[in-house]
Amino acid sequence: MSKSVWPGCAGETAALVRTRDWSRSPLGPLDSWPDSLRILTDAVLRAPASMVLVWGDDRTLIYNDAYARIAADRHPQAFGGSVRDAWPEAWDFNREVFDACFAGEERVFRDAHFVLARNGLPCDTWFDLYYSPAVDENGQVRGVLSTVIDTTARVFAERERDRKEQHLQQANADLDALRIRLEDANRRLSADMDFLNTLFGQAPSFMAVLAGPDHVYELANESYLRLVQHRQVLGKPIRAALPELAGQGIYELLDRVYRDGEPFHGRNIDVQLDSADGVATERRILDFVYQPLKHGDGQTYAIFVEGVDVTDHALTEERLRVAQEAGEIGTFEWFPATGKLTVSDAYRRIWGFAPGAEITADLLVSHVHAGDRHLTGPDRMANDDNPIGYAEYRITRADSGETRWIARRGQSVRSTVAGERRYLGVAFDITERKRIEEDLLQAQAALHALNQSLERKVVQEEAGRFKAEDALRQAHKMEAVGQLASGVAHDFNNVLQIISSNLQLMELDGVGPQAAGRVASAVAAVERGSKLSSQLLAFARRQPLQPVVTHLGELIGGMESLLLRALGDRIAVEIRQSAGLWNVQVDRNQLENAILNMAINARDAMDGSGSLTIGLSNAPHDGTLDGDHVCLSITDSGCGMPPEILNKIFDPFYTTKAPGKGTGLGMSMVYGFVKQSGGEIKVRSTPGEGTAIAIFLPRAAGQVQAEDAVADSTIPGGVETILVVDDDHAVMATTTEMLAGLGYQVLRAGNGQEALAILGSGLNVDLLFTDISMPGAVDCASLVRQCRALSPRTAIMLASGQLPDASFDEELDLLPKPYNREQLARAVRTQLGAPAAIRPAHAPAPMAIEANGGHRILVVEDDPDTRELACELLAALGHAASGSASAEQALALLKEHEIDILFTDLNLPGLSGIELANRAMASQPALKVILASGDGHSSRIPLASGMAVLPKPYDLPQLELSIAHVATMPGGTLH
Missing domain, CATH: 3.30.450.20 (PAS domain)
Known part of the structure; x- marks a missing residue:
């Protein structure tokens, strides 16, 4: 082809090549163009797709007709000019791409977003961009060849499809909610109908409904059917159902009420009714009313019959009258x-x-x-x-x-x-x-003696009454002290929980041998404090019990060796068990503690030498106890107790032992445990003759349950989301850290209102873990009730140092305070159902980064304290972190330094965090972004891949998980 007619292809841009004066351009006259440039230009001009050739150090722009349509208002001025002059707003992006291609690299971008002028107005556009180096005859990169595909229509179509899908999902959700409301209304209506039917059927007065002028039985309750000897009357006219009423005026009364629409009230009406076998008639005396039932137009359509059979009362009055006269x-x-x-x-x-x-x-x-x-x-x-x-x-x-x-x-x-x-x-x-x-005067002496006997009985009754009043006062005193002990134990358990959790976390972090000994000593002290708190709760009848069906003979048999060791060789132990001993339902561990406590008290009372008898027998109902019981008695040959000590035996902190030898809670604990188990305890003691304690536990049906298998030594973890609710910030912090260390995503709320806000935000919450004692307008019971309404699939677990009151659902599980890390882990997994990841006890929490190094992270935060703390946390996780106070400064740093992750606050002065992320990812597509939001998960941010939201406040495990999350994401840009 002759150069004079090159390029020979048709088209507007080909004509521009031929007619333009290139002598003043960096490319020089057209005849001097090298063959490589001419070949690439010819290929671009002939390409059916939109293509661009950028040539030379000045980045001269040559494109075809398809690209001219994309350039829109910038064509034809951009043709033959530099890229920077043609697209100044995209120069940062283009410079990075062209520098890479001139270095021999290729670049591909999917759905790259640009704002371009169309018809004089800025418009959002999206393109698929393909960049490759273009070489000359010597193999040197002299330009960049780019294919540009406009995907704007597809992006808008996908967004419209997503919008329609979201609309459809919302419509389906609304329909589901409506269906649930309709089902609930139907259930309530059905319950109301059932209630009315039950009320009608079980009413003590007889009732029936007679429809139409023939008085056909439509309804009749049990009392009415009993009155007519259960004859089949439904669906029949009264004249056919009860023919014996002919001549008694009943039919005529019904006809008159139906015709006139006026009710009739009858008193002591004699009616003769056939017996069930039809052989004889019976006289019944009735009080009744015939009430017309009318349509809206006042027309009677049925008669409601309601009355009472007063036969027995009328006959009684008749007999009384006859008796008075006779x-x-x-x-x-x-x-x-x-x-x-x-x-x-x-x-x-x-x-x-x-x-x-x-x-x-x-x-x-x-x-x-x-x-x-x-x-x-x-x-x-x-x-x-x-x-x-x-x-x-x-x-x-x-x-x-x-x-x-x-x-x-x-x-x-x-x-x-x-x-x-x-x-x-x-x-x-x-x-x-x-x-x-x-x-009868001769009987006066005997009568006088009888009166004296009655007087003695009155004296005895008075003494018994005084004794009962003393017992009632004692019960009131014990109840008041128990409430005080319950409150003290609850607060004490919260303190123990904080100490215990921090000690466990210290063990996980690793401590030296000397510090490990001190930690172990502190853990032992926590266990002693927990035991003391448990004794207080036992006395207050607020300790969490796990009662199971138990045979006391088997339980005592299993304790025999323990009792022998505790009592010593000089005390003879005898166990007496009656044949056919009934079962009881009781917490075995607590009962064993109570028995051991009483046995040790008996040992001390016997000064280490004597005899101890444990008796087991059935105690059938005899009027003194409510129902059948099993009696467990412990009798010693010790020194006994005088009445003034016996009366205080169950008082908390009362002890006859030397200072430092006992807390005075032993028998208080036994008393509270027995009462909480539904039983009774009686003590009989005489100085010098020993003491006998009898515990009566209610008889239980069912089979004895086997002992639970010993738990394995692994601690279960998981990846579910747990909402922790506790008004004690220290308990909240340690609990959150332990759960995060087990792998869970943890949300926190300081009271019931905050918890409801999280549950209502749409966040997925797998488990609600809340303390029972919850201050504020939303208490724990309300929180549980509203959680079930807002999020029915969310499991619920309670934590407290005492039992919940009767307003709580008995099916809710309770984790007693203080609890350790293993108890917390197992309780959570039990609530969440299927087992999750298991790792050995004392294993550290999984790290988010590999051992061979961390990431380069730029922290953008205008608050200096928050920025410094974030950098310290990231450094503690093994990452290289630096800070920036504004988005503008961060953009400048991104141009100068290689950054793996941009960690920015959402709300910044000047450019916002989302705008910063948009620009940063446009210039560095491989960059990952974490947005820290004070709005928590309520932020609605349309994010592309490579981005994540971290709610504030966040802790170290949550920060670590967010970094691990974005590190595994594919690259992308903000939509």
Whole structure:
């Protein structure tokens, strides 16, 4: 091809090559171009894809028609000019790429983001960029050949697809939430219907619903069916279901109520109903109501029947009336204000008054014997609250003048008139009884003796009452001291937890032999303090127990050798066990401690020589204890105790031993343990005759559970996320460090409100580990309840130095304080279910970096103290860390130094942390970024690969995990 017509291809940019005056350009006249440049130019111009050739030290720009469309407003001015002049805003990026290519390297960028002018406006654009060195005839790199593919449409399409997927996920989540609410509403409705059906079915009054003008049975409860002898009435008209009601007026009543829509109330209605076999009829007396049920238009559609079978009550009244008449018991009603009297016929006959005669109080008093008139109602009105209380007096009958004895008894009742006094009473003739009393005078001596016996019994009852009151006062005192001991133990356990956790962490960090001995001594002191705290909680009945079904004979048999060693050779031990001994449900370890404690007390009381008898027997229910029990008794031949010491045996910190020989919590612990186990403890002691202690434990059903296998010596860890909630900052710090050392991701909250904020933020929380004693508006019980609502899949575990109260779910597991690292690890893994990574006891936590070196890290933080501390932490992890106070200074340092990881605060003065990350990763695609955010995981940052968010405040394990996380990420840029 002749140079005069080169390039020979068509197109706008080819024409520009041919027509441009190149003599003033760094490339020189067109005829002087080397063959390598001409060949590469021809290839670029003919390429169907967008291509660019950058040639020479001045980075002259030659591109084809496809690239001209990408250049948009910059074409054709950019053609033949330098890259720096054409794209000044991307010069930092282009310079680094071209320098690398001129050095013989290749560069590839996927979805590189640029802001380019389109139609005079800046627009976000994305490109796939491929850069390769271009050599001349001598093999020297003289230029860069680049292929540019516009991926903007694809990026927007992917974003739109992601947005639609997120919208769909949100819609599905909303639908799931709606479904859950509907299911919950249906459950509540079903529960309400079940409740109403149960209420209807179990109502003591009989109820039924009769529908339509034919009164068809739609509903009938158990009481109604029992009334009609359980005949099949549902679905039948009443005339077919109960034909025996014909002629009794019931059908007519129902027809009238249905027709008129007015209710009917019946009292003492006699109804004849067939018996179950249909052979006979039975008389029933009923109180009932027929209540019409109406539509909104007032039209009756059914009748509700509700009533009570008063047959027994009515017959009782009838029998009482007959008995009064047959037994000549007269009744009267007296109104003192008017003197009016209303009396029964039997009353008239007792006094000898004619039927129909008017009776007044004055008339009655006039017939009372003069010596007995002080017993009558009118004479007692002024001085007696009940003037017609029981009295016996003589009267003169009005008809015959005969003297008779009558007894009168009555009481005040409410009148229908406000403020009016009204009395009801009865009177009966006791003349014959008075005559018999004369014959009983000979029995006065025996009666007197009986009275003396009764007086002695009263004295005994009074003594028993005083003893019960003393026991009640003692129980109140023990309860008050127990509450105090519980609070002290809880706070003490928190202190022990802090000390124990820090000692364990010191052991993990490694200490010298001398320091190791001191740490071991401190750990032993913590264990002694924990034992003392456990004794306090035992007395307060707040220690966590693990009761299992136990055979006391087997438990004592397993302790026999231990008891023999503890008591010594000079004490004879005898174990007596009754045949067929029942099982109990008890915490075996605590019971063994209690038995050993009592045995040692007995040894001291016997001065090391004597006999100790342990008895096991069944104690069936006899009225003194609630239900069946098993009795464990310990009897010694020691010195015994006087009453003043026996009364204080269970008082905490009370001891008869020399100073330094005991805490005084031993028997207090036994007392609290027995009470917490649902049992009773009784002590009997006489000075010089020894002491007998009897423990009664409730009988338990079920089989005896085998002893748990010995745990292995490995400590389980994991990678799940745990939210630790504790208002004690020291406990929080040590617990968090131990969990992080086990590999877990740890979130922290100082109170219930902070914990709920984290649970409601959408973060995945696998386990909520919270202290029971939680101050503030959200206590522990509320936190547990709301956690189940906000995050049903989150497991829950409690930690405390005492038992939770009855408001807590019994299924929640409790980790007692103080706990060590192994106990914490095993409790957490139990809650999280499937086992995770296991490493031997005392193994150090996994490191985030390899042993052959760390990373080069630039810390960007405007607060100097925070920046210095971050650099110290990174140095402690083995990394090379340097600091920068601003994003602008950091960008300058990135140009001058090789950095592996950019560790920047999200909120910086000037450029923000996200803007800094954007620019840094654009200039150094292989750079990794960690954003430290004071907003925690609530920050919503669209991040590309190579970036991670670390919530503040962070600790050393969390920092280490974040570095390890970004170190394994592929390279990328911010979207």
